[in-house]
Amino acid sequence: MPKLPKRLPGMAAVAASLLLSAACGAGSAAPASIDLGTGPAKSGTVKKNALSGLNMTFVSYGGAYQEGQQKAAVDPFAQESGAKILQDGPTDYAKIKAQVDSSNVTWDVIDTDSIWAEGQCGKLLQPLDYTIIDKSKVPEGLATECSVPAMQYGMVLAYNKDKFGASPPQGWKDFFDTAKFPGKRGISGNPGDSAPGPFEGALIADGVAPDKLYPLDVDRATKKLQSVRSNLVFWKTGAESQQLLESGEVDMAMLWSGRAYAAVKNGAPFDVSFDQWMPTMDSLTVPKNAKNPKASMALINYYLGAQQQAKLTELTSYSPVNTDAKPELDEKGRSFLTTRPAVADKALKIDSKWWAEHQHEMIEKWSAWLGG
Structure with a gap:
């Protein structure tokens, strides 16, 4: 059951990059090994050029929301990691099921409804690797076995x-x-x-x-x-x-x-x-049998960074999911943040x-x- 386009103003198509299809190289075979560095994971970071030569596809709901995700996290991740990341969408649950059932998964990280994600854990979605993803700054109870929050509203x-x-x-x-x-x-x-x-x-x-x-x-x-x-x-x-x-x-x-x-x-x-x-909230997920799960986990880890979350909030008005994020908003924008204690x-x-x-x-x- 596909979800409708998401909840933001200006639901026009995201830039022409959304027209790129998986046939352009998304989901290509991973390098023989991916070295993400040593030490514990830290959200908002990725080892320089760790994913050079790798093609990935990020999927979301289009419009101003996906454009904000792209500018705040996905494009900067591509620049630092060396990966080439295509944008696709909107999220379509029938397409996810078709990809998983046919063992031809071309989507790497997908923004989905959180309730749907909870119901598909271990079915159409795979568990997340929390040795790669740092969830320490995600509010307690929001990260699950197969998903982390993409934003809150x-x-x-x-x-x-x-x-x-x-x-x-x-x-x-x-x-x-x-x-x-x-x-x-x-x-x-x-x-x-x-x-x-x-x-x-x-x-x-x-x-x-x-x-x-x-x-x-x-x-x-x-x-x-x-x-x-x-x-x-x-x-x-x-x-x-x-x-x-x-x-x-x-x-x-x-x-x-x-x-x-x-x-x-x-x-x-x-x-x-x-x-x-x-x-x-929306959730970030990785489909079962994704070709590059380690790279997908790295992208999610980067997306959760305080700087990335602050920028996403500034671009979209949605509340951040990193407790250290400090978005710069006017008084009206701050009043709509659902993470403010007076609201929460x-x-x-x-x-x-x-x-x-x-x-x-x-x-x-x-x-x-x-x-x-």
Whole structure:
């Protein structure tokens, strides 16, 4: 099930390099041996020219997000390591499966949804080598056997501050209270996808305690969603969610923090409540049977560096995944960082393991409700 293009403004194609195909040499045989140097791994570093003559392919979701990844980490890694790295995308799970099943894997490092990655560990994805990848600066609990976070963001509640004035909605209970807070609400509505957000928000609004959310009571959640259905405006892509805010078509929305930030930067009169926001992240992964796994691990290790993560945040507004990263942002940009303690402390705890085990079932139930 391919994911939609990711959650940033300007989802135009990344530079012409995205048009390069694997046939140009990506995934070529590795040198007889790769010498990454001695001593413990240190994120953000790679031995000079350690991968000279090696072709690799980095895969992500395109647009401003992948362009930021390329500028912040992938291109500098290529320059230092000597590898030639092609860009490809968007990430497509059917293509990953086809490559692995045919034992013809041409993608080396892939940016994927974190829940999908958890469910595919040992199946379509291989375990990461943490003797090459330094995860010591990654927040505890975010690195898994087969993935490390690529960046962090969240599902948040955005509201029209001109309309709601001094008494704005504060959380998901208010989002579902159409009497106290009348108006249209934007919410994700892609029948081919289901992820944390609508079900959790509906259950919180219906009185479920945050620490009792899982396993999700889908029938109860859909009943709550149905109660406000006439007030909902469904978006299918990040660009659509952002446009709902900028056009004024909705008075509040459940959407990705990067899109909310982009809308505010473009002049939309919206603010964000981080009460009960839902943490989300992309993950960096290596497909099973990748031809150059050691080189893939080296690229991931470099990507996690503090300098690389700070630059990525400056280019994309997404929060860094290195605790030493210090991105230079204006006040508004800093206010949207989900890693700030004042924001992080308000997050709902999402059970990604439960989601990974039930995602197919959740997609079916979500699609059924949308089509009902």
